[in-house]
Amino acid sequence: MIESYPYNVLALKNLKELPFRKDVTFIIGENGSGKSTLVEAIAINAGFNPEGGGRNFNFKTNETHSELYKDLVLVRSPYRNKDGYFLRAESVYNLATNIAEMPDVLQYYGNTSLHEQSHGESFLNIFINRLYGTGLYILDEPEAALSLQSTFSFLVRMKELVELKSQFIIATHSPILLAYPNADIYTVTEDGLELVEYEDTEQYIQTKYFLNNYEKMIAQLLG
Numbered sequence: 001m002i003e004s005y006p007y008n009v010l011a012l013k014n015l016k017e018l019p020f021r022k023d024v025t026f027i028i029g030e031n032g033s034g035k036s037t038l039v040e041a042i043a044i045n046a047g048f049n050p051e052g053g054g055r056n057f058n059f060k061t062n063e064t065h066s067e068l069y070k071d072l073v074l075v076r077s078p079y080r081n082k083d084g085y086f087l088r089a090e091s092v093y094n095l096a097t098n099i100a101e102m103p104d105v106l107q108y109y110g111n112t113s114l115h116e117q118s119h120g121e122s123f124l125n126i127f128i129n130r131l132y133g134t135g136l137y138i139l140d141e142p143e144a145a146l147s148l149q150s151t152f153s154f155l156v157r158m159k160e161l162v163e164l165k166s167q168f169i170i171a172t173h174s175p176i177l178l179a180y181p182n183a184d185i186y187t188v189t190e191d192g193l194e195l196v197e198y199e200d201t202e203q204y205i206q207t208k209y210f211l212n213n214y215e216k217m218i219a220q221l222l223g
């Protein structure tokens with residue numbers, strides 16, 4: 001049994017096959033559980049730059065990705081491959097810098113530099129202007145920069161892209177994104193990845209409990 005990173009993370013425990021049966025698949029879990037490591041490896045194996053962007057991006061600032069992608073075999077539907085994009089919340093700044101160095105690429109981002117927008121606006125810019133449809137979109141914590149209203153806007157955009165025959169694989173902590181209808185949700189457990197219903201996710205349960213009992217929880221948390 002391999003005990004070293006990344007093969008020792010919970011998301012990979014007992015993992016032999018991971019079917020993406022739906023247009024939208026979420027992977028959830030605690031920090032450090034390996035969900036981002038897995039999503040990153042899927043993206044690299046699918047031909048995307050480790051720091052994000054479309055398949056034609058090849059910039060590099062700091063190689064932090066694991067070698068896991070070399071051990072994956074992806075089976076994909078060809079009709080979804082006309083477009084594709086990998087978004088990592090932690091490296092969008094690096095992506096924006098690379099785009100700024102290629103003026104001819106700005107037309108695909110609303111002719112506006114991502115650096116001239118707020119973090120959340122740049123995320124929405126990518127979702128609205130750059131993602132065309134009929135594509136594979138792999139997103140690692142896309143909610144990281146989004147306000148509540150922007151998260152709602154992202155849900156609407158995701159539905160539009162799904163109707164254009166797109167597929168999403170998303171690592172997230174957001175109980176709002178997880179509410180997307182008819183999606184598969186894989187949660188990281190001590191036994192590996194398991195399918196779970198939305199209302200059985202920790203994100204839904206804990207958020208609902210907090211909103212219904214926020215005064216009690218705040219008192220407990222803050223003493």
